[in-house]
Amino acid sequence: MTNPNVDTQTYLAYYTQDHCSPQWQRFLTLMFDELLTQADHEGATGFLRHIGSRLAAEWPLGEYDTLEALERSVNDALRQLDWGWVAIRPQDNHLVIQHYAFPIPSTSETSLEQSFQAVSAVLEGVYSTWINEQGGSEKTPLRCVDTNVTLRSLTFHYGR
Structure with missing residues (x-):
């Protein structure tokens, strides 16, 4: 699923220029690998969601009356x-929350899947917290439902 409002060339230029900082690439690749292979899946993704929630709580957005204003924020x-x-x-x-150009620490096929899994869990925590700020419910699920490796995008759904 791609968003027709996103210019692919602009996206690819952004991603190429602003990829995950080299000083963190190997560290994050190894951390994601160890966390996702040594811990059970629910424990690992739960931990990463919690980190995302903490990040969002430290970066509150405030409340917005429209989706457009929320998207801008x-x-x-x-x-x-x-x-x-x-x-x-x-x-x-x-x-539907379509996230483009998120930083991932690796591009090798072996660790790319783990990077997507880890980053999507962190972003689930971020978006859940920010949506709850808007009056959302903690009981309403927010989950990553699609990944696009080519465009480096993740699709999340909030709702039932």
Whole structure:
């Protein structure tokens, strides 16, 4: 699933220039590998979601009346973190959050899947916390439902 509002060339240029900082690449690759292979799946992803929630709690967005205003605020926060950008839209009975150009520590096929899994868990925590700030419910699930390795994007759904 791709967003027609995202210019692919702009995206690829951003990703190429602002990839995960080299000083952290190997460390994060090894940390994700150890965490995801040594701990049980629920424990590892739960820990990473918790880290994402803490990050979002330290970076509160405030409350917004429209999805457009929320999207702008999320993108401002992501820009300051150098974590790419999002598009947020309603669809049926849930919100779709499409995240582009997030930093991942590796590009090898072996560790790319683990990087996507780890980053998506962190972002689940971030987005859950920020949506709860908007009056969302902790009981409403927010989950990564799709990954696109080519475009380095993740798709999240908030809702049932």
